[in-house]
Amino acid sequence: MIADWTERFQGTAALPRSVRDRLLKEARIVEMPKGAQVFGPANVPDSLFFLYDGRIRVSQSSDTGRDIVLYRVDAGESCVLTTACMLAEEAYNAEGMAETDITAIVLPKLAFDRLVAEEEEFRKFVFAAYSRRLIDLLRVVDDVAFGHMDVRLAERLLTLAGEFKEISTTHQQLASELGTAREVVSRILQDFQKREMIAQSRGHILLLDKQALRERAASN
Amino acid sequence: MIADWTERFQGTAALPRSVRDRLLKEARIVEMPKGAQVFGPANVPDSLFFLYDGRIRVSQSSDTGRDIVLYRVDAGESCVLTTACMLAEEAYNAEGMAETDITAIVLPKLAFDRLVAEEEEFRKFVFAAYSRRLIDLLRVVDDVAFGHMDVRLAERLLTLAGEFKEISTTHQQLASELGTAREVVSRILQDFQKREMIAQSRGHILLLDKQALRERAASN
DNA sequence: GCATGTTAAGTGACAATGTCACTGAACCCC
DNA sequence: GGGGTTCAGTGACATTGTCACTTAACATGC
Numbered sequence: 001m002i003a004d005w006t007e008r009f010q011g012t013a014a015l016p017r018s019v020r021d022r023l024l025k026e027a028r029i030v031e032m033p034k035g036a037q038v039f040g041p042a043n044v045p046d047s048l049f050f051l052y053d054g055r056i057r058v059s060q061s062s063d064t065g066r067d068i069v070l071y072r073v074d075a076g077e078s079c080v081l082t083t084a085c086m087l088a089e090e091a092y093n094a095e096g097m098a099e100t101d102i103t104a105i106v107l108p109k110l111a112f113d114r115l116v117a118e119e120e121e122f123r124k125f126v127f128a129a130y131s132r133r134l135i136d137l138l139r140v141v142d143d144v145a146f147g148h149m150d151v152r153l154a155e156r157l158l159t160l161a162g163e164f165k166e167i168s169t170t171h172q173q174l175a176s177e178l179g180t181a182r183e184v185v186s187r188i189l190q191d192f193q194k195r196e197m198i199a200q201s202r203g204h205i206l207l208l209d210k211q212a213l214r215e216r217a218a219s220n
Numbered sequence: 221m222i223a224d225w226t227e228r229f230q231g232t233a234a235l236p237r238s239v240r241d242r243l244l245k246e247a248r249i250v251e252m253p254k255g256a257q258v259f260g261p262a263n264v265p266d267s268l269f270f271l272y273d274g275r276i277r278v279s280q281s282s283d284t285g286r287d288i289v290l291y292r293v294d295a296g297e298s299c300v301l302t303t304a305c306m307l308a309e310e311a312y313n314a315e316g317m318a319e320t321d322i323t324a325i326v327l328p329k330l331a332f333d334r335l336v337a338e339e340e341e342f343r344k345f346v347f348a349a350y351s352r353r354l355i356d357l358l359r360v361v362d363d364v365a366f367g368h369m370d371v372r373l374a375e376r377l378l379t380l381a382g383e384f385k386e387i388s389t390t391h392q393q394l395a396s397e398l399g400t401a402r403e404v405v406s407r408i409l410q411d412f413q414k415r416e417m418i419a420q421s422r423g424h425i426l427l428l429d430k431q432a433l434r435e436r437a438a439s440n
Numbered sequence: 441g442c443a444t445g446t447t448a449a450g451t452g453a454c455a456a457t458g459t460c461a462c463t464g465a466a467c468c469c470c
Numbered sequence: 471g472g473g474g475t476t477c478a479g480t481g482a483c484a485t486t487g488t489c490a491c492t493t494a495a496c497a498t499g500c
Binding site for chain 3: 471472473474475476477478479480481482483484485486487488489490491492493494495496497498499500
């Protein structure tokens, strides 16, 4: 069904045919349905994880029931947080959740080690993945510590909408994106509505004035 | 002055003598005074950085003038954020600041690459360093997004004091540790003072009741 | 259709934190 | 010991978080 997944990743596509053939033998292909927990506190992986298709949302939960999204893993990327936690063997309360149906490549630790040692391209790929996530997290820290909620929400609405004008999501889900409470999201969305930047109905938000949202997202 | 720095790092102490001798030739030893900026937005490093002696505080600044401490690099650790940013070649506004006089080992990227490729021990060391920092940042996100300020402050006071009872720091510096405003720190410290958990004088805080502080740090 | 249960969203009061403009106190240096 | 500088205290107010609740929309079974 997947002819040759090594095509898909920057870190593997450039490798010699022989190495790729070996990888195809060593790795398992795993499919999971939308909504499945890919990894989590009760589910620490012992292998390396490369996302072939779909999208994973990595979030952190507090004991008080609030969540915050740390970053998303897209197709073609590796999920280094699993790697990190595997290597550090430390507890953590981050969770990876399949946001769509996903197909992933699971590479045993041993094969991963050999690849990192032997193949510079792959090594670059892995380090770049780590760096990317570190920088993602720096951004999250910056937002949470210093950002204003209306700005962050406007930004997130635009991101979630992409090229479309409508988002299917609840206030609670948006709150979990940003690490805040539902009531706060409701308040701000009401304000946006009053200003005719958006229209709302149960479970849906229509972005009426993306330009205004962009301005809000860029301010302060 | 430094006989053989390769003794000092987990990633290098276990290497064969020949490799370590080569490293001693390839790396430079750098000393910086307390207060110096080790790296920063205007000062992106092009080499790898291992801290031989001293301590570095890595913090992030907002445009509004507030700061937050992300983590500290202690002697024997590497500073992977520089690595990350070097590799990602992305802008970032984190800053490394020498908290004491420091002595560091600066390894050219090429030598680093070779070492990662050839030496498993070193590779483990580097990955562990990355993982550690990722997890440090997860902790920061958790604290900032979900933690209460009094709890975080109590915790930080205990950490900064270590085994001692007195801390020499200003309210402003504490605020910069936690990513909040000086006034907030002042308010909470006044409360601590009223409860006789601490005593204050200009530039100094005396921890009178560490047990109470520990309880506060553990609560909520 | 309609009753009923469930989930989503709205509301008001209050607490915690962030921001601003200012005052007062401690220290430093000549 | 006067004058400047840094540190800390203060009150007013804005934003955000928390709580307890109400109201509205949808889903389901009858």
